[in-house]
Amino acid sequence: MKPILQKYGKALLDDPVLNKSTAFTRKEREQLGLRGLLPYQVADIKLQQQRVLENLRKKPSNIEKYIFLNSLLERNQRLFYRTLIDHIEEIMPLVYTPTVGEACREFAHIFRKPQGFYITPDDRGKIATILDNWPEDDVRVIVVTDGERILGLGDLGANGMGIAIGKIALYVACAGIDPRYCLPVMLDVGTNNQLLREDPLYLGYPHPRLTGEAYLSLVDEFIAAVQQKYPLALVQFEDFSSDHAFMLLDRYHEQYRCFNDDIQGTAAVTLAGILAASRITNKPFTEQKIMLLGTGSAATGTAELILFALIDSGMPAETARSKLAFVDRKGLVTTYGEQLKPRIQPFAQPQPPASFVEAIARIRPDVLIGATGTAGAFSEAVIRTMAQHQKHPVIIALSNPTSHTECTAEQAYRWSEGRAIFASGSPFPPTAINEQHFHPAQGNNAYIFPGIGLGILASGASHITERMFLTAANTLAQTVLPEELAYGSIYPDLTRVRMVSQAIAVSVCQIAQSEALSTIELPGNLQAQMYEPGY
Incomplete structure (x- = not known):
């Protein structure tokens, strides 16, 4: 795992992994260049949770609650996960089913900040190289989807990244796997959803889906790159079409740490x-x-x-x-x-x-x-x-x-x-x-x-x-x-x-x-x- 470099001042507050926001103590504020950047009161994580829940419960719809929680994850990772764990019955339906279905439908329209890793056909031959761009070098859990069969909603293309992000949140909250070990991946091989391809705000690869050998060889390259870069990682296949789900599971399960959650x-x-x-x-x-x-x-x-x-x-x-x-x-x-x-x-x-x-x-x-x-x-x-x-x-x-x-x-x-x-x-x-x-x-x-x-x-x-x-x-x-x-x-x-x-x-x-x-x-x-x- 790459060492966490100490950050100071505004850069520290902008890092979701290191940020504690108003919980930084007086001593920490002095040492880390935070004086003047935070309001006077020091609020521990329990008090911060109260503020989160108060604001969350004021949101008028579940999709607004999803957006709010996602924004919290992007600002303060530890506060997000502490709140999810402590209030899992209330919050899990907002970060995963059923709200994640609506979030995936609207993913391109509510997009704020990139999370996870995207691979497209343009990356063929370079997947192992571009994985170096991910900030962690000790990944243990990968959730990957190609977005073809998102829940019961069908082909949502690159919008399916919401599923991979949601599953990673549950690995952390439900099993205590450190988020630094986790990587959501979108195999964006196109979409056959014409409405998505015609949507000017759609963020995915705007072409019909890869099929046959072109599709399979890209997945093969991804799996090989993962084994090379992250030899300890397990790969969870998520929301592939039935034909691809069984085919990929049969192809890889005896050689690699992988499974298909839908199956x-x-x-x-x-x-x-x-x-x-x-x-x-x-x-x-x-x-x-x-x-x-x-x-x-x-x-x-x-x-x-x-x-x-x-x-x-x-x-x-x-x-x-x-x-x-x-x-x-x-x-x-x-x-x-x-x-x-x-x-x-x-x-x-x-x-x-x-x-x-x-x-x-x-x-x-x-x-x-x-x-x-x-x-x-x-x-x-x-x-x-x-x-x-x-x-x-x-x-x-x-x-x-x-x-x-x-x-x-x-x-x-x-x-x-x-x-x-x-x-x-x-x-x-x-x-x-x-x-x-x-x-x-x-x-x-x-x-x-x-x-x-x-x-x-x-x-x-x-x-x-x-x-x-x-x-x-x-x-x-x-x-x-x-x-x-x-x-x-x-x-x-x-x-x-x-x-x-x-x-x-x-x-x-x-x-x-x-x-x-x-x-x-x-x-x-x-x-x-x-x-x-x-x-």
Whole structure:
């Protein structure tokens, strides 16, 4: 890591990493050339937080709150992260889902100051060289996107940088990874969104997307440059199209420290929810049937991890596959249908076609998972049919932002007469149905990927395996408290996310050792290694 050079006066106040603003003491003001540059009163970080929260809560919309918080990050990094950690339930939905979706749509219009690293086709052959322009030489965590499939919003091109920036914030806040180790990257390979290309304020590469070998060779060069420049870094792929997501994961995961959060992180957090819900239904995981709506990367990755978990329990592969069924926009995915995606084909049901509702009535799944990006895909008929066949149907609506979720918490509870166990990708407020009070859980990947990253950094594992995501899911499920289950929540309170990340990191370290991927002794106190912002 490059040494932090001491700065003085205005230059010190302009550095977001070193700036403490009004918290500089009288002695520091004298020594560092700050007298006259700050108002009289010395305010510690707690008092500064009060000012931040007061101003934040006055903002009239979530996008204005996002802009305000982003501005704080650009001015005072430690105050931003301290406030995010201490008020994570209030602020995380503003710096990530659901607000980050709107922020990405408006990214070029609300742009203030560059954050992260941009790579375009014009940089071909020079990526390793231009990485030297990044101010840190010890990067351990990279979140990279090409902006093609941002949440449920589609191709947002270079505006997708907002996703990478948001994920980095969660690595720091949820797992205590020092922000100096973190790098958000935008692989700006163009966009097929014509409206963006015609927008005079759009900041990205204003051409149609690269495809085929031209695209793949640029990603290859990026990965090789990262290995050369940052040999200890893990790379998280984020919001790539389904085809590219699986292709890149298959291409690199056995050689490098990399994973895809949309595939593997989503799968682990969903499996954890199913495992936790089993404590409410009192039905063993291995006896449940699971239906997935959607055949994209999130749904496919989830099915594959569930299959891995069932087989790992000792179940024959054929029996395990029979417990999983897919539904797409045409209905039940069967062996009688058209040509299927290769990764979906093993899950095709050997029975006649059926509509979505007919498939539920026929298969009687215990769990229904939505990963479609289509608002309202879980209709009243769907939920009521689930409730006809299960005392406590488990409904997991993964799509975000909120405007794209398959159903709301209130709908799931009302249409099931308060019997559904509901979780979603976007947050919903507490709900009361028939004098029952529910605290719907958010199946947020922030429960998984920060802990995975912390475990990889602590263990030095040479690469990331499927078993690490399985152990992360099991660990997360075990952290849910009985009182949380009593309110219908199948994930722990978000205020405990740093504890959850530590627990996942320890389990990942253990897997790394058992799979001979690490020779580093298990850290005795991970918490002591975690970044705690303060002055």
